[in-house]
Amino acid sequence: MKIRRVSPDAERLTAIVEMARALEEKKDRKKYSLGIEFALAELVRSEMRRIAQDEPTNFGNRDILEKATDRALEQVHEALHRKQVNIDLQKYASTVREKLKFPAKEMQQLSNNLVQSRRIQKLGAKEELAADSGIHCIIHELGLREAIQGLLAEPIGDTRDLNIDGLREQREWRLNGDWFPFELLVEQFVFVIDDDGSVFVSTANLPIDLKDHAGALLRRVIDRLYAYA
Amino acid sequence: MISVDIRRKVITLSPHEQGLATAAHTRSAMAPEFDAAIAPRTTESRERLTISESTLERMVVKYSEQLVFQPLEEIRYWFTYSAGAFLEPGYPPLYYSRDRNSPVSPNKTAVCAIGEAMAGFIAQRLYQCTKLARPNHDYPDVVMEGQQKTYLVEAKATLQSMEEGIEYVVDAELPRLASFTSSAGQLDVRPVLGLLIGTCLVSESQYYCYMIELQLT
Numbered sequence: 010m011k012i013r014r015v016s017p018d019a020e021r022l023t024a025i026v027e028m029a030r031a032l033e034e035k036k037d038r039k040k041y042s043l044g045i046e047f048a049l050a051e052l053v054r055s056e057m058r059r060i061a062q063d064e065p066t067n068f069g070n071r072d073i074l075e076k077a078t079d080r081a082l083e084q085v086h087e088a089l090h091r092k093q094v095n096i097d098l099q100k101y102a103s104t105v106r107e108k109l110k111f112p113a114k115e116m117q118q119l120s121n122n123l124v125q126s127r128r129i130q131k132l133g134a135k136e137e138l139a140a141d142s143g144i145h146c147i148i149h150e151l152g153l154r155e156a157i158q159g160l161l162a163e164p165i166g167d168t169r170d171l172n173i174d175g176l177r178e179q180r181e182w183r184l185n186g187d188w189f190p191f192e193l194l195v196e197q198f199v200f201v202i203d204d205d206g207s208v209f210v211s212t213a214n215l216p217i218d219l220k221d222h223a224g225a226l227l228r229r230v231i232d233r234l235y236a237y238a
Numbered sequence: 239m240i241s242v243d244i245r246r247k248v249i250t251l252s253p254h255e256q257g258l259a260t261a262a263h264t265r266s267a268m269a270p271e272f273d274a275a276i277a278p279r280t281t282e283s284r285e286r287l288t289i290s291e292s293t294l295e296r297m298v299v300k301y302s303e304q305l306v307f308q309p310l311e312e313i314r315y316w317f318t319y320s321a322g323a324f325l326e327p328g329y330p331p332l333y334y335s336r337d338r339n340s341p342v343s344p345n346k347t348a349v350c351a352i353g354e355a356m357a358g359f360i361a362q363r364l365y366q367c368t369k370l371a372r373p374n375h376d377y378p379d380v381v382m383e384g385q386q387k388t389y390l391v392e393a394k395a396t397l398q399s400m401e402e403g404i405e406y407v408v409d410a411e412l413p414r415l416a417s418f419t420s421s422a423g424q425l426d427v428r429p430v431l432g433l434l435i436g437t438c439l440v441s442e443s444q445y446y447c448y449m450i451e452l453q454l455t
Contacts, residue, residue: 020368024383031427043422043430044388047371047381112374159295185288188366190297190359192290199292203300204368211292213308 010173011237014206018055019167021048022088029089029096041100049098050105052081057113061120073120074113078106133157137165138228144169144235148227160224162208162231169206170237176202179233193230198223200230208234240294244285244360244447245405249276251416252455259416272413289359297355301372301380301393309348310442316344316397317442344397349439353395354379356447357435361391365433377418378432387429390419394436401438405448408436416452423454430454 015023028042056077082102089095126132133150140146145165152158176193177184185192189204201209210227212220251259255275262272289297291310298309306312323329358380361367367382367389378392392415396404411434419432432452440446 017369021370024370027386028426028428035427040427041425042428043426044370044381044383044428047373050373051371108374108376185290186363189362190293192293199290201290201293201296203296204362209292209296211295 012171012173014169014171014204016167016169017205018052021052021055022084024048025052025085026088026092026094030092030094032096033094045098046101046104049081049085049101050108052084053077053105053109054112056081057109057116061116062123065120065124072113073117074106074109077113078102130154140235141232142236144237146231146235148224156213157220158213159209159211160220160227162227164206164235169235171202171206171234172236173202173234175233175236176230195226195230198226200227202234206235239288239290240443240445242287242289242356242360242445242447244287244364244449245282246285246364246449246451247280247282248451248453249280249416250453250455251276251279251420255279256416256420256454259413259420262413263417269413285364287360287363289356293359294352294355297359298351300369301354301358302351303354303372303374303379304347304351306347306351309345309351312345312348313352313397313439314442349395349397350393352439353435353437354393356395356437356445357391357393357433358382360435360447360449361389361433365389378415382433387431388422388426389431389433390415390422391433391435394434395439396436397439401440401446401448404436404438404446408434408448408450412450419452420454 025045025048028044028048032040032042032045053074054077057073060073060077082098085098131154133152133154135150136148137145138148146162147165149161149163150157151161173184173191176182176191181195183194185194189202191202193200193202198210203209208227208230210223212223215223255272258268258272258275261268294310298306318324358369361380361382365382365384367384369380370383370388371381372379373381378390380391380393382389382391392411394404394407394411396407398404415432415434419430423430431454433449434452435447435449438446438448
């Protein structure tokens with residue numbers, strides 16, 4: 010079974026375009042899609058996280074919420090333009106700005122703390138690696154450096170084909186579930202494969218050699234899972 | 239591994255029953271009429287799933303609104319306490335010093351987090367949904383999508399050994415979600431469904447879920 014998945018943000022963009030197209034077809038300007046509102050809010054929140062992680066000192070005089078909203082709207086406008094859909098997003102944008110005012114302040118504060126934590130190497134590391142197929146992913150160590158709670162593999166890029174059957178074929182592994190989240194049992198570890206293509210394994214309270222072993226197994230799992238280049 | 243027994247109801251609401259739902263949500267006197275109207279429009283089935291603790295941990299991260307650390311350990315500690323183990327050596331001697339006649343309760347944040355995680359898990363597994371949004375301080379708990387439909391998911395959870403407890407909580411919430419699903423369905427252009435998913439943490443390895451799927455006609 011080859012399952013094509015897209016990143017959560019790409020999925021939200023697609024959903025917004027679909028809902029916007031349906032709205033346009035109705036030709037009823039009074040119609041309001043709660044789905045568009047919720048998806049746009051999540052897109053802006055995701056963009057705020059990205060800015061807070063990657064550009065913490067680069068806010069300038071502009072609020073993180075304004076910057077993220079502008080970028081998310083730009084992505085939505087581009088996606089709508091590509092599909093030749095035209096709807097007014099302003100009423101959704103103002104609701105989203107209001108909703109996310111306080112989370113934005115919190116993220117701005119945390120972003121400053123993150124810079125400091127990274128400087129003193131307080132947090133777990135990130136490592137980019139390539140699966141056998143050439144697909145690149147990032148392995149995140151979750152939590153504080155001295156107490157890594159788990160490892161999370163996240164493929165880079167918007168579209169990923171997941172080789173679920175390849176996991177079933179491995180004789181000493183056992184795959185539970187008929188849809189996401191799948192559970193892959195390898196030795197004493199459970200690898201959780203979710204619908205965004207990510208793979209998680211818990212390492213809470215494990216001694217360092219077992220944690221390293223979980224990391225080595227995770228690499229084998231992603232070689233199989235991301236087998237389609 | 240945690241075993242999950244699911245009692246699943248599907249209710250199809252006509253515009254008349256949607257109106258009754260809104261009335262029952264605002265006036266409890268209308269609740270019996272709403273209940274009587276939906277009874278013939280309800281079908282029921284049973285499902286059984288399992289979920290590992292690692293998956294539940296991931297689902298808590300994905301779907302819980304509150305920041306909660308190790309809710310499974312928290313609940314396991316509660317089950318240890320309620321099993322009477324805290325009277326044995328190795329546990330704090332002052333833990334059971336209540337100062338008034340109120341019931342001792344588990345960590346509600348942990349229970350809610352597990353309830354939200356289970357709701358997301360069931361929506362993914364049974365409906366092949368993906369998460370569209372996890373609103374902050376808003377209703378419902380999660381908005382999901384699948385097969386060109388929008389799913390409004392509301393989660394409830396209790397920690398009682400009696401299944402009737404969670405069924406009562408879910409049934410009481412039904413008019414509210416039915417009313418909201420109806421409004422969202424009228425405003426929206428895509429089909430909107432409501433999923434009300436209640437989880438009862440019977441023990442550390444056994445959960446009971448009572449869920450209602452709301453379809454609009």
